[in-house]
Amino acid sequence: MIFNLFKDKSLVKKESYLTKIKNGLSRTREVLLPGKKEVFNSKVSTEDIFLDIENRLLVADVGIEVTDMVIDRLRKNLSSTAQHNSELVYSSIKEILIDILSPCEKPLEIGQQDPCVILFIGINGAGKTTTIGKIAKFLQQQDKSCLIAAGDTFRAAAVEQVTVWGERNNIPVIQQPQGSDAASVIHDAITAAKARKIQVVLADTAGRLHTQQNLMDELAKIKKVVQKCDSSAPHEIMLVIDASIGQNSLKQAEIFHQEIGLTGITITKLDGTAKGGIVIKIAHDLKIPIRYIGVGEGIGDLYTFKAQTFVDALLD
Ligand SMILES: Nc1nc2c(ncn2[C@@H]2O[C@H](COP(=O)(O)OP(=O)(O)OP(=O)(O)O)[C@@H](O)[C@H]2O)c(=O)[nH]1
Numbered sequence: 001m002i003f004n005l006f007k008d009k010s011l012v013k014k015e016s017y018l019t020k021i022k023n024g025l026s027r028t029r030e031v032l033l034p035g036k037k038e039v040f041n042s043k044v045s046t047e048d049i050f051l052d053i054e055n056r057l058l059v060a061d062v063g064i065e066v067t068d069m070v071i072d073r074l075r076k077n078l079s080s081t082a083q084h085n086s087e088l089v090y091s092s093i094k095e096i097l098i099d100i101l102s103p104c105e106k107p108l109e110i111g112q113q114d115p116c117v118i119l120f121i122g123i124n125g126a127g128k129t130t131t132i133g134k135i136a137k138f139l140q141q142q143d144k145s146c147l148i149a150a151g152d153t154f155r156a157a158a159v160e161q162v163t164v165w166g167e168r169n170n171i172p173v174i175q176q177p178q179g180s181d182a183a184s185v186i187h188d189a190i191t192a193a194k195a196r197k198i199q200v201v202l203a204d205t206a207g208r209l210h211t212q213q214n215l216m217d218e219l220a221k222i223k224k225v226v227q228k229c230d231s232s233a234p235h236e237i238m239l240v241i242d243a244s245i246g247q248n249s250l251k252q253a254e255i256f257h258q259e260i261g262l263t264g265i266t267i268t269k270l271d272g273t274a275k276g277g278i279v280i281k282i283a284h285d286l287k288i289p290i291r292y293i294g295v296g297e298g299i300g301d302l303y304t305f306k307a308q309t310f311v312d313a314l315l316d
Pocket residue numbers: 122123124125126127128129130131152155158205206207208240268269270271272294295296297301
């Protein structure tokens with residue numbers, strides 16, 4: 001009781017943050033963490049220990065290149081006795097993964113723009129609209145006023161879906177009928193935000209495949225129109241990636257990056273997959289800031305990406 005009374009509040013917050021991410025990543029965690037007693041038994045050869053770790057990393061979708069790199073570094077970092085010590089092996093893996101992930105730990109900062117414009121893009125069903133709803137809540141908790149631009153004018157019911165998120169967060173949604181020009185909706189939203197002195201515009205867009213050139217051109221047009229409102233905008237072009245599609249997401253991200261220039265990534269649906277190792281591959285290959293991770297469908301299931309916490313959640 002006395003302990004609870006004096007327990008550092010920031011520590012409690014940190015613990016619950018880690019526990020929630022741990023729960024969200026449980027399927028990947030199950031793949032990565034071995035029954036340490038069987039694997040690290042002194043009768044098991046070092047080669048078999050490394051083979052086991054290699055298989056786990058591959059099943060979790062870390063990819064061959066990064067997996068090889070982790071194994072090479074483990075061999076170099078650990079003496080032959082340490083290679084049989086599960087604690088030392090796992091703390092060394094953690095160190096290596098944190099090294100890969102840390103350069104991508106750059107949380108999104110909302111500056112003094114008038115307003116800050118964040119464009120959400122990605123393939124169909126990646127989680128763009130849901131992420132907008134979650135981020136709106138997140139930003140409001142930081143006393144930032146928000147407005148949503150219902151820029152998916154293509155899919156039937158998209159405007160209604162984003163309007164529900166607006167109502168949940170009690171923030172305005174600027175919209176036009178289905179079939180309208182998406183760039184014009186986002187332009188209207190920026191104008192409305194300026195007039196109402198709202199700090200952040202969260203702009204939804206229709207899902208599109210990176211291979212659909214006409215739809216990629218439409219994104220370029222949206223970017224141009226946004227720049228007419230403010231030459232420094234959009235301040236963030238956020239690619240939303242569904243973690244469960246694994247390695248395919250890399251090709252997607254590369255093409256979106258080439259075509260429109262990404263400044264941030266949100267990786268969703270980490271709760272629904274055992275392939276959460278894709279985050280490590282994405283960080284290694286793309287070197288684009290990972291702003292948030294999504295670990296559930298609820299409004300609170302979005303977290304700022306932190307390399308250390310992510311690795312602790314996977315391997316502690
Ligand atoms: N389990 C889980 N589901 C998620 C997460 N993020 C989004 N979803 C679900 O994924 C589905 C698609 O989400 P949307 O936000 O509509 O995706 P979208 O990218 O806007 O889709 P389109 O507008 O059709 O391109 C919904 O059922 C969401 O509830 C997540 O982090 N975890």
